[in-house]
Amino acid sequence: MIRKLAGLLATLLATSFVIFGASYAAPGDPVTFLAGGKENLTPEYISAIRAQHHLDDPFLVQYGRWLGDAVTGDLGRSLQYNDQVSDLLAARLPSTLGLVAYTTVLFVVFGVGLGVLAAVRGGRVDAAVVAGTTFATSVPPFVLATALTSLFGVQLGWFPVMGGGSPWHLTLPAVTLATGALAIISRVTRQAMIEQRELDHVTVARASGLAERLIVVRHVLRGALGPIVTMCGLVTAGMLAGTVIVETAFGLNGIGSLLVNAINTHDFPVTQAVLLLMVTAYIAVTTLVELVQPLIDPRARRSG
Amino acid sequence: MMLLSVEGLTIEAGGRRPILRDVSLAVGRGEIVGLVGESGSGKSTIARSVLRLLPSRARVSGRVLVEGDDVLAMSPEALRRLRASRVSMIYQDPRSSLNPVRRIGDFLTERLVHTLGRPKAEARATAVELLAAVGMRDPESRLRQYPHELSGGMLQRVVIAAALAAGPSLLLADEATSALDVTTQAETLALLRRVQAERELGMLFITHDLHLAAAFCDRVHVLYAGTVVESRPAKELFDSPRHPYTAGLLACTPELGAPRTIRPVPGRPPSLDDAFTGCPFAPRCPHTTERCTTRHPEPVAVAGGSAACHLLEV
Numbered sequence A: 001m002i003r004k005l006a007g008l009l010a011t012l013l014a015t016s017f018v019i020f021g022a023s024y025a026a027p028g029d030p031v032t033f034l035a036g037g038k039e040n041l042t043p044e045y046i047s048a049i050r051a052q053h054h055l056d057d058p059f060l061v062q063y064g065r066w067l068g069d070a071v072t073g074d075l076g077r078s079l080q081y082n083d084q085v086s087d088l089l090a091a092r093l094p095s096t097l098g099l100v101a102y103t104t105v106l107f108v109v110f111g112v113g114l115g116v117l118a119a120v121r122g123g124r125v126d127a128a129v130v131a132g133t134t135f136a137t138s139v140p141p142f143v144l145a146t147a148l149t150s151l152f153g154v155q156l157g158w159f160p161v162m163g164g165g166s167p168w169h170l171t172l173p174a175v176t177l178a179t180g181a182l183a184i185i186s187r188v189t190r191q192a193m194i195e196q197r198e199l200d201h202v203t204v205a206r207a208s209g210l211a212e213r214l215i216v217v218r219h220v221l222r223g224a225l226g227p228i229v230t231m232c233g234l235v236t237a238g239m240l241a242g243t244v245i246v247e248t249a250f251g252l253n254g255i256g257s258l259l260v261n262a263i264n265t266h267d268f269p270v271t272q273a274v275l276l277l278m279v280t281a282y283i284a285v286t287t288l289v290e291l292v293q294p295l296i297d298p299r300a301r302r303s304g
Numbered sequence B: 001m002m003l004l005s006v007e008g009l010t011i012e013a014g015g016r017r018p019i020l021r022d023v024s025l026a027v028g029r030g031e032i033v034g035l036v037g038e039s040g041s042g043k044s045t046i047a048r049s050v051l052r053l054l055p056s057r058a059r060v061s062g063r064v065l066v067e068g069d070d071v072l073a074m075s076p077e078a079l080r081r082l083r084a085s086r087v088s089m090i091y092q093d094p095r096s097s098l099n100p101v102r103r104i105g106d107f108l109t110e111r112l113v114h115t116l117g118r119p120k121a122e123a124r125a126t127a128v129e130l131l132a133a134v135g136m137r138d139p140e141s142r143l144r145q146y147p148h149e150l151s152g153g154m155l156q157r158v159v160i161a162a163a164l165a166a167g168p169s170l171l172l173a174d175e176a177t178s179a180l181d182v183t184t185q186a187e188t189l190a191l192l193r194r195v196q197a198e199r200e201l202g203m204l205f206i207t208h209d210l211h212l213a214a215a216f217c218d219r220v221h222v223l224y225a226g227t228v229v230e231s232r233p234a235k236e237l238f239d240s241p242r243h244p245y246t247a248g249l250l251a252c253t254p255e256l257g258a259p260r261t262i263r264p265v266p267g268r269p270p271s272l273d274d275a276f277t278g279c280p281f282a283p284r285c286p287h288t289t290e291r292c293t294t295r296h297p298e299p300v301a302v303a304g305g306s307a308a309c310h311l312l313e314v
């Protein structure tokens, strides 16, 4: 447990170093953007800015200062908005978290549902599920976003086309994101169930007169839970860093669009903070998944 | 009426010969009937057919009657009730018989609660009683344990307890002790014998060990390549085997304490790809004659039972 925690910290430290290093090495002198345009640049002004932002310190000193501040919750000030970065994040985070949570519910319910259906029914249902989810996943998200918007947003008028703020607004973006995950989740579910179904103890349960529905729920699906939960966790974790396209397509003010904006305007404190947040969220979710495994499979507790 | 009566059971599942060919056997109330044969001879298939767990796409003929009801013809609901409360099976490998992610208690109460509709608390009390009945100490805390926390012998006790849970009249023990070490094996056999006698159960006792069967059972059927080659009371079979295959199995007397040879008869047990026009044992039989390779031998009456061998037909 302690060793796991230490490993986590080391990973975070390494990524923070990479993130900081990347923006340090990125093309373009931050001074240009800090000064708000080339025309304002007088040598005195430049050195004033450099001193204010400690840009003349050695790389490691800058990194250390940034990291120290970040740990205490001070992520700096946005160059573009002149707001505290943490305030910006706090304002944008609910949209993205809401979107990811909504999406996760959708792909877990439908992905696992379809996988179970395919495994239990087999034959044509199985083939239809595999073909259908494969097709759905292969549609690029922006194409799907456009199609959903024009059908449900414009033509039928069921859902708002742009903006966020309510589950209503998040429905089409969440459907778009979830569709991409459907194939992998349903396939992992189906495969794990098929493997579990062949095990002796399932036959033993059947031989004891248990109804087929209960066998599927209590033994086959229960046994398949490990890989299903892992895969759902990984997909969710990946999604935390992958909402950019959908946020842009649906005009959501989330973390993803904040990142794109920050990169375009060379707002490096925001860029660094968002990247760090995404990595932290990814690590947090995957760690959570790992911690849940012993609850799912008691055999994993022994080597804990 | 016999408790279990298998009549002319033939099961084909795509091989060059049927898995079972015209198998007939019967188990009475309170009787232990042995079923002996080498690996692949069809023993498990017989036991499983009593619960109608047939190979997929199998062609089946004949009848399997439990207390007069034909298992192969009954409705799915009747079949479920039969599996839940009338016939129980004990398997070779207890470790793979239990769901590794569920507690012992769940395994024991599952069929009581979910198929027989007993209240949870009552099922739990029954589970504790059963664990005590199969000689497990501290049954209360066992209920909360997981299969990987118990030894093979302990797990087989749990499986036996579960088999007794619904008060069945017939036990099918498919190599129930083969996977256990020698001491545990003896303990488990004693336990099986005790619960069988206490509850007057009929038992189909399957093993590849003819010596064990002869010691443990009332009557013994010897199976070879899916056909019953000899059916006799245990003592008579042991004293004077009439089929050359039975004789071959017995001839290899094990050393005391040494593990018994699993395949004592020279030659290889036939697979499903070996088809026979005559006696299936002819290729390995020391007494083979012309007739053995051309005509299938029918069972003939011998002292106490029957044996299927041309040499006995005179």
Ligand SMILES: Nc1ncnc2c1ncn2[C@@H]1O[C@H](COP(=O)(O)OP(=O)(O)O)[C@@H](O)[C@H]1O
Residues within 6 Å of the ligand: B013, B019, B037, B038, B039, B040, B041, B042, B043, B044, B045, B046, B054, B055, B056, B271, B272
């Ligand atoms: N589900 C099945 N489908 C096809 N063949 C099977 C199936 N189950 C068993 N068999 C074949 O039937 C034969 C008898 O198997 P089994 O009854 O398990 O023998 P035993 O228990 O005596 O070792 C074997 O050759 C085996 O390969």
Ligand SMILES: [Mg+2]
Residues within 6 Å of the ligand: B043, B044, B045, B174, B175
């Ligand atoms: Mg077997």
